[in-house]
Amino acid sequence: MAPKFRLHYFDFTGRGEPIRILLTYGGLEFDDIRIEKKDWPKVKPSLPLGQLPVLEIDGKMYPQTTAILKYLAQLVRLDGDNPLDNLKINVAVDTLVDLQNKIYEFTFEEDAAKKKAFGDKLYNEILPYYLSRLEENAKSNGGHLGINRLNWADVYMATEYEGYMNFFDRDVLTDYPNLQRVIRSVLTEPRVQQWIRKRPRIASFTYDLRNHL
Numbered sequence: 001m002a003p004k005f006r007l008h009y010f011d012f013t014g015r016g017e018p019i020r021i022l023l024t025y026g027g028l029e030f031d032d033i034r035i036e037k038k039d040w041p042k043v044k045p046s047l048p049l050g051q052l053p054v055l056e057i058d059g060k061m062y063p064q065t066t067a068i069l070k071y072l073a074q075l076v077r078l079d080g081d082n083p084l085d086n087l088k089i090n091v092a093v094d095t096l097v098d099l100q101n102k103i104y105e106f107t108f109e110e111d112a113a114k115k116k117a118f119g120d121k122l123y124n125e126i127l128p129y130y131l132s133r134l135e136e137n138a139k140s141n142g143g144h145l146g147i148n149r150l151n152w153a154d155v156y157m158a159t160e161y162e163g164y165m166n167f168f169d170r171d172v173l174t175d176y177p178n179l180q181r182v183i184r185s186v187l188t189e190p191r192v193q194q195w196i197r198k199r200p201r202i203a204s205f206t207y208d209l210r211n212h213l
């Protein structure tokens, strides 16, 4: 019997969305538990690391996004076929996570002058630094990240793309045709499409992956 999955995350995409997509892609049923802001102080101390996402599997709570994703990717066959392929996928994902962490760092900067300078650097230097390297990666893998077929790094890229679109408020992939192929390869999957159509909308989003279907 399939395990009972419950995903605990905020009512947001962020680190939770690639997990939701892998579960959906694999046809694995899950409870999509969305913690409201007002309940967070009460929920936080009950979590293994005081953070979300947490994937509950048959009543046991597991934190850490990429650990959860690696586990699910194995279940739904979006991992690599051998250790070297898994290394290549992990390299791509860790690169996306590095960029994601810079964006989080920016959002937490409270000093207005520092924030302005950091924002400029983020858009003009940091973003192209990472995206140009990821573009080369996708180019050499036929429109996928890490290896030459759909895998969980592609899913991570697609959810991050939605984040970039909202964060930078412009199409950051115009100059990166192979990264556009990565997004398309994820969004043409029928179960992923169904999920994107039915999932709750994020009120603050000006761009939604629905626009891409």
Ligand SMILES: N[C@@H](CCC(=O)N[C@@H](CS)C(=O)NCC(=O)O)C(=O)O
Pocket: 014, 015, 044, 050, 051, 052, 053, 063, 064, 065, 066
């Ligand atoms: N290394 C963890 C980081 C998790 C993390 O920072 N989660 C954020 C939400 S995306 C969180 O729970 N923030 C609230 C808090 O730390 O109190 C992971 O990758 O899952």
